[in-house]
Amino acid sequence: MKSLARIVPPSVTMSLDQAAKQLSAEGNDIVNLTAGQVDLPMPAEGKEAILAALRADRTGYVPAAGSADLKDAVRRRKGWTEGAILISAGAKPLLNAAIQCVCGPGNEVLLPVPCYTSYPEMIRLAGAVPVPVPCAAENGFVVQATDLERRITAKTKALLLNHPTNPTGAVYPKDALEAIVGLCAAHDLWILADEVYGAFVYEGEFTSLYDFPRARERLILIDSASKAYAMAGLRLGYAVAPEPAAKAMAGYLSHAVGCPCSLSERAAIAALSLNGAYAATLRDVFRSRRDQVRSALSGIPGVRIAGCAGAFYLWLDVSALEPDDVQFCERLLKEQGVALTPGSAFLAPGYVRLAYTKDADVLRKAADRIRRFCEQY
Numbered sequence: 001m002k003s004l005a006r007i008v009p010p011s012v013t014m015s016l017d018q019a020a021k022q023l024s025a026e027g028n029d030i031v032n033l034t035a036g037q038v039d040l041p042m043p044a045e046g047k048e049a050i051l052a053a054l055r056a057d058r059t060g061y062v063p064a065a066g067s068a069d070l071k072d073a074v075r076r077r078k079g080w081t082e083g084a085i086l087i088s089a090g091a092k093p094l095l096n097a098a099i100q101c102v103c104g105p106g107n108e109v110l111l112p113v114p115c116y117t118s119y120p121e122m123i124r125l126a127g128a129v130p131v132p133v134p135c136a137a138e139n140g141f142v143v144q145a146t147d148l149e150r151r152i153t154a155k156t157k158a159l160l161l162n163h164p165t166n167p168t169g170a171v172y173p174k175d176a177l178e179a180i181v182g183l184c185a186a187h188d189l190w191i192l193a194d195e196v197y198g199a200f201v202y203e204g205e206f207t208s209l210y211d212f213p214r215a216r217e218r219l220i221l222i223d224s225a226s227k228a229y230a231m232a233g234l235r236l237g238y239a240v241a242p243e244p245a246a247k248a249m250a251g252y253l254s255h256a257v258g259c260p261c262s263l264s265e266r267a268a269i270a271a272l273s274l275n276g277a278y279a280a281t282l283r284d285v286f287r288s289r290r291d292q293v294r295s296a297l298s299g300i301p302g303v304r305i306a307g308c309a310g311a312f313y314l315w316l317d318v319s320a321l322e323p324d325d326v327q328f329c330e331r332l333l334k335e336q337g338v339a340l341t342p343g344s345a346f347l348a349p350g351y352v353r354l355a356y357t358k359d360a361d362v363l364r365k366a367a368d369r370i371r372r373f374c375e376q377y
C-alpha cells in the first residue's frame, strides 16, 4: 500500500533553507537568500504579552478556531466587518482548511503560476486537482481573467490567488481584481485569497479582495502574523470566511490542528492593536532593500529582473544564461556560496527567486557574488 508520507514531497523552500543553514554550520561562508521570512524583531509589545501570559499560566488549549478577543482584534485591524473570523497556527493550516472544505475529490482548483511552492500539494492532499494557469511576464505576472475562463470546467470549484505574489512580487491592480471577482461570480467559484504579503507593497496602496463587497459571499481570505509582525515561528494566522464555510473550516481545524498556540494569540492581540508605525517601518526597510538589490543586480548580461513590485522577493529570469534553474542555483551555491531558490519550486523553470530578507551588508555581498558568477558563466 502506498503511504502518503512517501508521496508528499517536502516543501522545497523550507528544505533549501535548512540545507543552506547546514552548510553555514559546517563553517562555509554562505549567504542564504532562500526562505522568505522577516529577519527583524517582532513588536516589543508582543514579546511582553507572551511573557505576561506565561507568568499567568495561560498554557492550556484555546478554542479550535481562536479566542474571541483575538477575533475582535483581527476584525478591528483588518476591517473585516462581514463574515466569520478564524484563527489557526499560521496561514498554512487555514489554506488547507479552506481547500479541504471547498473541494471534494476530483474537483479542480485554478492556480495562477508561478505559485507558492505548497499550493499544488495542498490541493492534491484534498484529493483535488491543481489546474495551472500561466501568468505572462508581459502582464507583470498578473493572471488574466480570460486565461482563467478558458480553463473552467464543470469540475472547477475555486481559484487560489496569492497577491502580492510569492515568488514574482506581482501586485494586482484594482481592475484585474475586479475582473477576477466578476468571473468567479459568473461561474459560481470560490475565491481562496492568500494575502500574507499585503503589508509589503512599495508603490501605491494595497487592494484586498475584501474591498469588493460582491466577492464576500464566495471569498475565503487568509492572512497571518508571520510576515506582517515577524512572527513566523510563533505560528499565528487569521482568516475571514462566509459563515457556513467558516463552520466547516473550524471543524477541520479542531481535528487537524487542535487550536492555535495560546501564547501566540496574546502576542497577536498586542501586535494587531498597534498603530501603523511598526508596519510602516517594516515596509520602509524592505523597500530600501528592494531598491538596493534591484540596482545592484541591474545590467548583468543574461539576467533580467522580472518582478519586484511587492512581497520581499526579486524574481530573476536567468534563462538566457542557463535554462536549467536548478543547476544555476546549485553552481551559484557551490562556487560563490549564495543560496537562491530555483523557479522550478514555483512551477517556473528558467527563473530564480532571491529573498531580500537580510541586512544591507549581506545583500551587498550577495549581489557582488551573483554579478561575478553571472559575468563568468
Ligand code: PMP
Pocket (backbone or CB within 6 Å): 036, 089, 090, 091, 092, 093, 116, 162, 166, 194, 196, 223, 224, 225, 226, 227, 232, 236, 237
Ligand atoms: N502563503 C504564502 C504565499 C507564503 O509565502 C507563505 C510562507 N510563509 C505562507 C502562505 C505560509 O505562511 P504561514 O507562515 O503564516 O503559515
Ligand code: GLU
Pocket (backbone or CB within 6 Å): 011, 013, 014, 034, 035, 036, 037, 117, 118, 166
Ligand atoms: N514563505 C516562505 C518561502 O516561500 C517560507 C517557507 C515556506 O513556508 O514554504 O520561502
